Amino acid sequence: MEKAIKRSKLKMSTQDAIWGYVFLSPWILGMIFFTGGPIIASLILSFCDWDLITPPKIIGFGNFIKMFSDSRFLNSMFNTFYYTVFSVPIGIIGSIMVALLMNQKWKTVRLLRTIYYLPSVTAGVASAIIWMWLLNPDFGLINYGLSLLGVTGPKWMADEVWAKPAIIIMSLWGVGGNMIIYLAGLQGIPRQLYEAADIDGAGMVDKFRYVTLPMLTPVIFFNLIMSVVASFQIFTQVYVLTGGQGGPADSTLVMVLYIYQQAFKFHNMGYASAIAWILFIIILIFTLLQFKIAGGWVHYEGELKK
Amino acid sequence: MAKKSAGFFESQKLQAGITSWILYIIAWCGAIVFVIPLVWMITTSLKAPDQIFTNPPKWLPYSQLFLTYETKILARNDGKIKLTTDADGTKRIDLGGYSHVIPAIAELKVRKNDRVVKGDVIATIPAKGKVGIIEKANKTKIITITDKTGRLIKEFQISEDTKAVVKDGDTVSEGDKIADVWPQWSNYAKAWAPKALDETFTKYLMNTLIITITGIIGVLLSSTFVAYGFARFKFPYRDELFLIMVSTMMIPAQVTMIPNFFLFKSLGWIDTFAPLIVPTFFGGGAFNIFLMRQFLMTIPTELDEAAKIDGCNYLQIFWIILVPLVKPAMATTAIFGFVYNWNDFMNPLIYLNSTSNYTLALGLQTFTTMYGTNYDLMMAASTIVLLPILIIFFFGQRFFIEGVATSGLKG
Incomplete structure (x- = not known):
């Protein structure tokens, strides 16, 4: 009797396992054909010279050595870092500040949230075109606004120095997406903590410094990683604003745009794969680095969560 | 701790109230800055070409057209009149290096070799004229102002959205209003079917809808299906597979882009929708599976077991019991899938x-390369592309905001 139950249980669990794999099968197939396979293929390609027409030729580390003397590649890496270094911290601080404002109990706060969130949904070609017009040196609203403050605005996308800041400013229009995440984080902070701080006579600044900020660090950490990954992959905005060139004078040539140009304009598939791998490794290093230093500043307080 | 006096408490309350008001004003100022680009897009899209490049900028796409011209031509220098006449009747008066162009319509008030001083009237143009309106085939009109003898004083070309306030045969004086320049709705028709491109936005819209809708169906079906496997079954290597799946989220798309391009090229899928649609049916993206699995974990297993006792197999449990229950999560996934595909x-x-x-995004990008300085048409085209997103956003706001909040926090 006992044996029979055991057997049927075993049978059940084998059957369960089979069903489990059946349900997983679409992902497993997709993983093999569209993700895993291509990753391995691209790793192999990065050691090859390939123009899509003649068969790939293995050239060892040739592509990686070439990068160090390719000034356009080095420039694209610099531009990508420049964009990330400025857009990520400014974006995070900006979205936290907006989230703090949107966490107030005002009657119109829902409308305000909608307004701040909206631009992050319209991200893409259309919003890049709007910015092309806003950044117009002679008739754009930005330079008009600056002229009201008595400042003569720069030529933005027509100026090597100002093209990158222009794209950073444009990226800030989309802080609403992260703002919503912080808002949810703020609303998840237990009210008792603030009540306790009140009893201790804490002011607004103290409450932010010792309650809000520490409780928000897990969300900031999550956002930091996602923002860094996303900013290393910036492409559409630059492509639209510069007509796929990364101009003026390569000043907005970012890594993904360079990969695109190498692959689909110059048909250097091997070289493009090698750059893609470098990008992947940079993202990986940054992510691991952030996890490593996270212990120092990210505050997990499991007991306090309801 | 020392007890605070009532007065102190009151002032603290007052202070908090003032702070709240200041923050409120800051919040609204910021909101105005955030909404201006969209407002600016819409107003520019309705402007006539001469309303776009103005400094300071014009906020409203409305202006009035006046009949303005100088009725008197004044001498800009002292001297003796030197007169020459061109073949078309235009006269030129030279006064100590300054050349005055006197149109044929003008009546000369001075004669050759007359002495004039700066500011003297040397010619006059009739201050009154007769209106003539010529309608052209492309719905634009030409308004002409002629003098008694039928010679042209001035002419205006106006678009179909500009309403003339004068009629054919009217007499008008210098300074009179000729037309109201209303929002140029015709910009949208021009942007929708651009002359410089082979296709209209109807085609781009249809393509985008096909890709977006089938893509969303693929994502919803396959991500829920796979998530069910991860959430409800025990099998060897399940947790390892789940970890692999989550870690694929870190891989930038550019790494797999080139081999995938080659794969689709060898399948003959380049220049078809297949590369954009087919992959969605194979898992629908790690993030979506993750989201669905988290949601399925919150649904009690008792329902599954009850159904099992009733003789349902796993496919039936999935389809009849669980799919209806995960609809809220599906709505979030669908709405993000829509935005993703639309903007991709x-x-x-x-x-x-x-x-x-x-697709719309590609068509719009091509549009800008052809109409690089026609900001009125570019903004109309951008509005066309953004409008569906804006509409979906206003109706599905709840799903957007709740969706981001839950997915962001759980990730």
């Missing part, structure tokens, strides 16, 4: 070549 630029750019297959 890189994949269509790589896989679609012929303009008849272009």
Whole structure:
């Protein structure tokens, strides 16, 4: 009797396992054909010279050595870092500040949230075109606004120095997406903590410094990683604003745009794969680095969560 | 701790109230800055060409057209009149290096060799004229102002959205209003079917809808299906597979882009929608599976077991019991899938070549390369592309905001 139950249980669990794999099968197939396979293929390609027409030729580390003397590649890496270094911290601080404002109990706060969130949904070609017009040196609203403050605005996308800041400013229009995440984080902070701080006579600044900020660090950490990954992959905005060139004078040539140009304009598939791998490794290093230093500043307080 | 006096408490309350008001004002100022680009897009899209490049900028797409011209031509220098006449009747008066152009319509008030001083009237143009309106085939009109003898004083070309306030045969004086320049709705028709492109936005819209809708169906079906496997079954290597799946989220798309391009090329899928649609049916993206699995974990297993006792197999449990329960999560996934597909630029750019297959994003980008300085038409085209997103956003706001909040926090 006992044996029979055991057997049927075993049978059940084998059957369960089979069903489990059946349900997983679409992902497993997709993983093999569209993700895993291509990753391995691209790793192999990065050691090859390939123009899509003649068969790939293995050239060892040739592509990686070439990068160090390719000034356009080095420039694209610099531009990508420049964009990330400025857009990520400014974006995070900006979205936290907006989230703090949107966490107030005002009657119109829902409308305000909608307004701040909206631009992050319209991200893409259309919003890049709007910015092309806003950044117009002679008739754009930005330079008009600056002229009201008595400042003569720069030529933005027509100026090597100002093209990158222009794209950073444009990226800030989309802080609403992260703002919503912080808002949810703020609303998840237990009210008792603030009540306790009140009893201790804490002011607004103290409450932010010792309650809000520490409780928000897990969300900031999550956002930091996602923002860094996303900013290393910036492409559409630059492509639209510069007509796929990364101009003026390569000043907005970012890594993904360079990969695109190498692959689909110059048909250097091997070289493009090698750059893609470098990008992947940079993202990986940054992510691991952030996890490593996270212990120092990210505050997990499991007991306090309801 | 020392007890605070009532007065102190009151002032603290007052202070908090003032702070709240200041923050409120800051919040609204910021909101205005955030909404201006969209407002600016819409007003520019309705402007007539001469309302766009103005400094300071014009906020409203409305202006009035006046009949303005100088009725008197004044001498800009002292001297003796030197007169020459061109073949078309235009006269030129030279006064100590300053050349005055006197149109044929003008009546000369001075004669050759007359002495004039700066500011003297040397010619006059009739201050009154007769209106003539010529309607052209493309719905634009030409308004002419002629003098008694039928010679042209001035002419205006106005678009179909500009309403003339004068009629054919009217007499008008210098300074009178000729027309109201209302919002140029015709910009939208021009942007929708651009003359410089082979395709209209109807084609791009249809292509985008096909890709977006089938893509969303693929994502919803396959991500829920796979998530069910991860959430409800025990099998060897399940947790390892789940970890692999989550870690694939870190891989930038550019790494797999080139081999995938080659794969789709060898399948003959380049310049078809297949590379954009087929992969969605194979898992629908790690993030979506993750989201669905988290949601399924919150649904009690008792329902599954009850159904099992009733003789349902796993496929039936999935379809009849669980799919209806995960609908809220599906709505979030669908809405984000919609936004993602609608805005996606890189994949269509790589896989679609012929303009008849272009999506809205690609079509819009091509549009800007052809109409680089026609900001009125570019903004109209951008509005066309953004409008569906804006509409979906206003109706599905709840799903957006709740969706981001839950997915963001759980990730």
